[in-house]
Amino acid sequence: MLLTKFVRYQLGAFAIITVVVISWILVSYLRVPAMLGIGRSTVELVLPSGAGLYPKSNVTYRGVHAGVVHSLRIDADTVVVTMHLDADLDIPKTDLRAEVHSRSAIGEQYIELLPQTDSAPYLADGDRIDSTRLPTPTAHMVDALDTALGDIPRDDLQTLITESGVAFRNSGPDLQQILDGLDNVLDEGHRNLAPTLHLIDNAGALLDTQVAAGDDIRAWTGYLGSITGSLAANDAHVGALLAGGEEAGTQAADLFGRITPTLPRALANLQSVAEVLRIYNMSLEQILVVYPPLAAMAQSIVKGSEPGMANLDFNMNVNAPPPCLTGFVAPDQRRSPSESAVIESPTPNYCGVAPGEPYVPRGARNMPCMENPGVRAPDVDSCRAGGTAPLGTNPWIGGP
Template identity: 30%
Template sequence: MRAAVRVRLLVFVLLGAVAVAYVGGRYAGLTGLLSSNTYKVTIELARSGGLFPRAEVDWRGTTVGRVTDMTVQRTGVLVTIEIGDRWRIPDALVAAVHNRSAVGEQYLELEPTRDGGPFLHDGSRIDQSQTSTPIEDQQLLLALHRLTTSIDTGALRTVVDQAAVALQGSGPDIANLITDWRIILEQANSSLPAQLALLASAHDVLSTQAHLAPVIAGWARDTLTVTRVLSGHAGDLTTILAAGTRAARTLNELATALQTALPPLLAGLVPVAQLLSTRVSGLEETLVALPWALASAQTPGRNGLAHFTFVGTSDPAACQQGYIPPSRWRSALDSTRSAVPPTIGCTQPGAVPRGAASVHGN
């Protein structure tokens, strides 16, 4: 084999070994040991939550560091992590332990609550109040066991049997329902831009609702009061609903019977309404004085009798303009017939409010 080929093979093997070592070191997290461009942060956890040394530390879905040490103390677990110094992470955050998969593989997720500084630095400490850990497996299994043992098997069997009876023969209807849901989802997908715009403006809507929270709470209290009142009259409501059909039928018959009589009646009321519209002030005065007069009429007088006195006044005075003057009046003894002039009548403006001159339209 020529020397040039041997050199090429040697270089290839060396490059392959370096690449494998680098990839293996990155996968095992050993590259951080060769570099000091990190800063340490300590975190107080109530319990480990399955976290282990060399576990990943993520920030917004990106690995930014590793867990380097875990120390058990009286109040919980003190975790030390190392983060690359190129990552500027706000110190207002929640350090949460999560499971990456169903079989475990826990990692630490840093979830900032703001975007700006101040930022984490070497020696920063995250209090236990800013941390969370997943529920322990034994607690989950214990809760599931309590749930399953608390179910009444007899009642569950009854529910299943009744559900089977209720759904029996409804296969086509359920198929139609599923088909309709598919159509609804397609329509919702086609209106996705409008829905996204609605979600974008939801902040303004929710802010308005938060501002109106006292009003909404008052409305809810009033609704509760109305509901309680209605619940106290449940029997009356049942009677009303039961008689509602008969009442609706009677109203329908009444409307049918009035179809021929009501239009002429309304047509006849139009002139009356026009006449009354020109006498609004007088009607108002009458309606104001009438209750007082009726109340006075109910007051008994002497011997249980009500006494009314009507005083006639000449206000306005009798109209004399437009009539035959007194000098031309006939004698009372003259019984012959005489034609009445057609133009005779009161011609004094406003003298006779109830005269022919005051008729609407004259």
């Protein structure tokens, strides 16, 4: 058959494309170069047992695929696992931890390489790693689970399974959203691998704090258990509260809606009152303590004195002690009663002698300072300044 020149060109192009595709398949999927030892390093891992590993098991480096298990062999009382690793990866071998993990309950074991440093030296062809970090055998886990389930009454276990089925019924879309969200988190962590690895490497300090706070956490869970037990014991009351909660919430919302225009102003005024009450807290407490017996005494004065009650006597005291003039307007400066214009007071207008003087002992100069205990002064500024100096001594009323 005679082939035209155009057909020969087509056949040649198809042959070239076929060779390229087959080569790409051999390199990318079949990994023929790696099978021939090109671009890979052979490292041995010594374990106490095979731990369910098998040829072609995955080997990861900080969660990233790094190679596969080539073979396993028994050496005395250990198992030697031969791994083929990607030679392009620089895996630090100082304090290198090799752990065997399981992807699921049915097996699928893989090896995780977790270096404790980022610096050289790195794993090279022919290196050997010793490790004892193996997963809990599935048989042991099944036995422990069977023992735990055996301690639970069958009726309670059946109730748990039934209620769990009711709880998760028709929740497939919600669970799918959770799984999709976890996939997004994992994808984001893979795209930001360096920060994620840094976070994982430094998570030990945080976990150590949780271990140190183990007693507090157990105490908190105990308190939580007591709360849930109390809720269970008062299930009827809690149910009634939840049943009537909607109506109460509606009424509360209506109340807040009606007081919204005036509530900010009222709260602002209450803040001022609260500040005053904070300062005069001790005085208010004293009034509340002393007022009841004083009221009882006042009643006894009216009704007549009895044993243990107060007795009111009337006596005349003339100039004992004499009146206080210090701090007030001098007699020669006082205005006529006929003058009614409002003027500023030129003096403090309180008895300004020393606190120990007998004149007007209950006057303003002896008022206790609420913000500065132990200090007595006639006004707030003097209290905050630590007191006030006497204005003088009280002259004899009959003096010059």
